[in-house]
Amino acid sequence: xxxxxxxxxxxxxxVFILLSANSFAQQDPQYTHYMYNTLSVNPAYxxxxxxxxxxxxxxxxxxxxxxxxxxxxxxxxxxxRNERIGLGLNIVxxxxxxxxxxxxxxxxxxxxxxxxxxxxLSFGVKGGVHILNxxxxxxxxxxxxxxxxxxxxxxxPMVGAGFYxxxxxxxxxxxxxxxxxxxxxxxxxxxVATERMHFYAIGGYVLNLSETLELKPAFLVKGVSxxxxxxxxSANFWYKKNLTAGLAWRWDDSVSALVGFQATPGMFIGYGYxxxxxxxxxxxxxxxxxxxxxxxxxxxxxxxxxxF
Numbered sequence: 001x002x003x004x005x006x007x008x009x010x011x012x013x014x015v016f017i018l019l020s021a022n023s024f025a026q027q028d029p030q031y032t033h034y035m036y037n038t039l040s041v042n043p044a045y046x047x048x049x050x051x052x053x054x055x056x057x058x059x060x061x062x063x064x065x066x067x068x069x070x071x072x073x074x075x076x077x078x079x080x081r082n083e084r085i086g087l088g089l090n091i092v093x094x095x096x097x098x099x100x101x102x103x104x105x106x107x108x109x110x111x112x113x114x115x116x117x118x119x120x121l122s123f124g125v126k127g128g129v130h131i132l133n134x135x136x137x138x139x140x141x142x143x144x145x146x147x148x149x150x151x152x153x154x155x156x157p158m159v160g161a162g163f164y165x166x167x168x169x170x171x172x173x174x175x176x177x178x179x180x181x182x183x184x185x186x187x188x189x190x191x192v193a194t195e196r197m198h199f200y201a202i203g204g205y206v207l208n209l210s211e212t213l214e215l216k217p218a219f220l221v222k223g224v225s226x227x228x229x230x231x232x233x234s235a236n237f238w239y240k241k242n243l244t245a246g247l248a249w250r251w252d253d254s255v256s257a258l259v260g261f262q263a264t265p266g267m268f269i270g271y272g273y274x275x276x277x278x279x280x281x282x283x284x285x286x287x288x289x290x291x292x293x294x295x296x297x298x299x300x301x302x303x304x305x306x307x308f
Contacts, residue, residue, distance in 0.1 A: 018096035028198050029071045029094045032248060032256050032272035033057060033291045035308060036218045036234060039075040039088050041200040042175040044124030045105035047086015052296040054139035065091050067097035077107065084111045092098035102131040105158055122164040132158045156180065170205040171308055196224045206307050214238040241305040253278060262305060266292040
């Protein structure tokens with residue numbers, strides 16, 4: 001029998017070996033509320049809320065800059081009657097300058113209990129499509145390249161995989177959302193470029209500070225070959241399992257304030273504000289992000305509050 005601590009150490013080592021083997025650039029949409037939007041980066045999370053869960057997110061990045069990123073996402077997932085299997089649907093729309101990218105994927109997970117308590121290991125796969133549309137009339141391009149004469153409409157397949165280990169108190173995951181290289185709009189080069197494989201590592205822990213107050217530190221490390229790693233670190237307080245408030249920091253990019261509350265047993269509302277810490281701070285008034293989560297009580301079960 002393999003000891004659970006050996007499995008955990010092995011998975012942690014695998015995460016950092018894979019991440020350190022590459023240098024990484026941000027191409028995929030980014031989120032401040034990554035701790036509530038886990039399905040968008042890891043298919044193994046499908047069904048892990050133990051009920052039907054619907055999460056919607058809107059992000060307006062770098063308000064005040066024309067053509068700045070605007071992102072909307074919708075994730076729906078649930079365990080099946082056999083609670084080891086989870087299914088999910090994830091839809092993302094990301095607009096940047098003259099381009100709009102849409103991602104639609106179906107997620108499947110299988111969960112293995114590792115001990116008699118609540119330690120579980122989930123494996124996930126995803127498949128879907130990535131759609132890139134451009135409208136060059138929305139930008140001013142000095143280049144006479146023929147590529148800017150006709151708008152693009154490109155559809156590419158997506159295949160990804162990940163794992164997610166968790167208990168009621170902590171979680172750790174690693175995922176590659178898409179193994180297939182696709183085309184995307186590069187705002188730095190102002191042209192269509194090849195999207196490379198992204199790597200995501202996530203983790204979090206819930207600390208009991210008192211009978212009514214808990215603290216959850218969490219992280220997300222992400223990247224793509226060709227640029228440095230991007231790290232998000234956050235710490236949220238959870239008061240009476242109803243109100244959350246905390247701070248987040250994105251390496252060499254921004255600091256964020258997050259608040260949220262459980263409006264009803266089945267509805268959570270969250271808001272995040274990012275303050276840019278780079279030179280872009282002089283040209284925008286920050287980033288706003290809103291998250292809504294709806295969950296349905298399963299027949300014969302209490303909908304118990306969970307932080308992740």
